[in-house]
Amino acid sequence: MAETKPIKKVVKKVTKSAVVKPAVVKPKLTDEDILPTVIAKAGKRSVKAIKAAEEKIAKEIRKQTAAEEDKNVKPVKVIKKTRTRLERKGKKYRQLAVQIEKGKIYSLLPAIELVTKTNPTTFDATVEMHIRLNVDPKHADQNVRDSISLPAGTGKNIRVAVFADTDVAAAAKQAGADIVGLMEVTELIDKNKLDFDILISSPNLMPQLGKYAKVLGPKGLMPNPKSGTVTNDVAKAVREAKAGRVEYRADSAGIVHVGIGKVSFGPQKLQQNAEALLNNIKSNRPASIKSTYIRSVYLATSMGPSVEVNPNE
Helix, strand or coil: CCCCCCCCCCCCCCCHHHCCCCCCCCCCCCHHHHHHHHHHHHCCCCHHHHHHHHHHHHHHHHHHHHHHHHHHCCCCCCCCCCCCCCCCCCHHHHHHHCCCCCCCCECHHHHHHHHHHCCCCCCCCEEEEEEEECCCCCCHHHCCEEEEECCCCCCCCCCEEEECCHHHHHHHHHHCCCEECHHHHHHHHHCCCCCCCEEEECHHHHHHHHHHHHHHHHHCCCCCHHHCCECCCHHHHHHHHHHCEEEEECCCCCEEEEEEEEHHHCHHHHHHHHHHHHHHHHHCCCCCCCCCCEEEEEEEECCCCCEEECCCC
């Protein structure tokens, strides 16, 4: 007879990972569940102990209710109110700005008087005029640019450099130029020591300054015939620059920014400079502008509030 092999039982090993534990749901605490525990821990069944247990139960229930409400309630975003530009200024600035009537357009002289009165600085601040023009400087015919000698000057000590040869250098030095000569000017530019405010050159020497255009151009110091800094009469240009000749140009937004003097000038001198500047800008009106040319005019000191001026006067 053939021997029968014993039948082996195959037992599958169940790993721990295969066992799925049921989720434990914690039941809510009720008065009946908590009261016996709390009273038992109290050690006595006096009225005081029962009252303390009831208070503890009520506290636990309030906590559970508050937790459930917090889960259901969505957080509300608190939007902070943006402060106005005036509210972000200093205390002294705000006190002075109250004197300027909001939305009012002033005549030129009252505007100048108000600007000088509301100057918050202790130093002799510059009075600035900002003129918004209805031009697009991207078009060549609408690029408003010129220079003007202000009647009362600018109140600044202007340092003038003259790029000229020996013959012209002597006349420029006599006219009041601070730095004169070819070597003197080129050495300062090579060392990147642009210790001057205006650079004047004669036309025949402009090719020699061409290699410095990348240095002088961004600083606004490159001589230009439109600004009167490229001329054969160098001595006259120096005298005008020292007397208070300023150059202006409309920026990318079509706004002209010019300092018309110091607060110490007084209203009358500042008015003369402002009128001269406005008349010069009006005379440079592009022919392609058929509608309103000057949109708005504002006056302000270096760190003070601005006043809107009527441009049609």
